[in-house]
Amino acid sequence: MAWTAPKTWTSSTTPTAAELNTYLRNNMLEMAPAKATTPLSQFAATGPNAIAQRNIKYNYIATSETTSSTSFANLSTTGPSVTVTTAGSCLVVWGAEIQIASNTDAARMSVECSGATSVAASDLRSILVWYGFAGTNYAQVSQAVLFSSLNPGTHTFTCKYRMTSGTGTFSRRRIAVFPQ
Amino acid sequence: MAWSAPMTAVANTAFTAAQFNTYVRDNLLETAPAKATTAGGYFVGAGTNSLVERFWTTNGVTTSQSTTSTSYTDLSTNGPSVTVATSARALVILTARMRNNTASEYAAASFTVSGDSSIAASDDNALTFQTASSFQDSQASILIPMSALTPGSNIFTMKYRATGGTATFERRRITVLPY
Numbered sequence: 001m002a003w004t005a006p007k008t009w010t011s012s013t014t015p016t017a018a019e020l021n022t023y024l025r026n027n028m029l030e031m032a033p034a035k036a037t038t039p040l041s042q043f044a045a046t047g048p049n050a051i052a053q054r055n056i057k058y059n060y061i062a063t064s065e066t067t068s069s070t071s072f073a074n075l076s077t078t079g080p081s082v083t084v085t086t087a088g089s090c091l092v093v094w095g096a097e098i099q100i101a102s103n104t105d106a107a108r109m110s111v112e113c114s115g116a117t118s119v120a121a122s123d124l125r126s127i128l129v130w131y132g133f134a135g136t137n138y139a140q141v142s143q144a145v146l147f148s149s150l151n152p153g154t155h156t157f158t159c160k161y162r163m164t165s166g167t168g169t170f171s172r173r174r175i176a177v178f179p180q
Numbered sequence: 181m182a183w184s185a186p187m188t189a190v191a192n193t194a195f196t197a198a199q200f201n202t203y204v205r206d207n208l209l210e211t212a213p214a215k216a217t218t219a220g221g222y223f224v225g226a227g228t229n230s231l232v233e234r235f236w237t238t239n240g241v242t243t244s245q246s247t248t249s250t251s252y253t254d255l256s257t258n259g260p261s262v263t264v265a266t267s268a269r270a271l272v273i274l275t276a277r278m279r280n281n282t283a284s285e286y287a288a289a290s291f292t293v294s295g296d297s298s299i300a301a302s303d304d305n306a307l308t309f310q311t312a313s314s315f316q317d318s319q320a321s322i323l324i325p326m327s328a329l330t331p332g333s334n335i336f337t338m339k340y341r342a343t344g345g346t347a348t349f350e351r352r353r354i355t356v357l358p359y
Contacts, residue, residue: 003213006205009197024204030213032223043212045221045233051212087219089236091357093321106317124242124351128277128319141320144273146238146355152219180220180236 001026003049044180046087054179057082064171072110072121072160075170081158086179088150092157095142096173098129105166106130112160116153121160181206183229224359234358237262244350252290252301252339261337266358270326272336273355277319278309282345286310289349290339296332301339
């Protein structure tokens, strides 16, 4: 059922069952309480006079794993990743504890989007950690990016990793997606 | 039209056209489906019994530019900036790749709010990175909740400074989630 702009009632007319169904029942079925099914959800417009429930998704991998790949790749445990439904944009927040052992190496953590829209992991949308000290350096950081102009539909956001050189260690990896 | 607390029906009393218009038509017009205009909008309280549609807004400048200014200033390319309708609250997300060529000095990226509000850039509302050598570099974000905006149309513009040396900024982005 779709939303219908509520009619203006006039005196001395009897609302019909069809009118009550159209202007009351069907319109109420388009409202948030009728569409709410799960906790930790919010409601977003999907177009004129239409809303949908959107579920905030979160995933976390504690395991410490390494990479020496100079192009964005998975670690031994892929991810973390989440799959959401969106009408066009998502706020994606990700982070990790990142360890590098050389003052000439830099570590990056980005996010790949797949599904209804493909957006490759890239340096433009990545966490960068690069320290000039000799020896092991740590940082626990996050980045938040608004992925806009997505095609309506299902999308999977997956964390990816790379080094400029040397080996980096990533632990406590997390991603949260707020779809609209 | 405004929301009216729904009346309580009473047996054996006629339900008038005026009541239908007030308690059914006008109240339905205050619900989210009635206010939804564009995909990607979301709904927040605008006051007692009132909703408004809001939109996330983002803008970025990728070019690498530098400053030696120790007070917040523009880079060669101003911004980025976004203009959004807000209540007193908004969540501001700043992202940048930053470095400083001098050991122990900071690079800092903050923002001003102009338009209906007037809020200066400050270290309290900043993404910062301090280097201990010339080979240090960071690309990260900070999320800053704002709760004292003047409701209306507000312009959020990124500003930059160094504590000393030369601070360099690239892949600068500001995202505002208005409430």
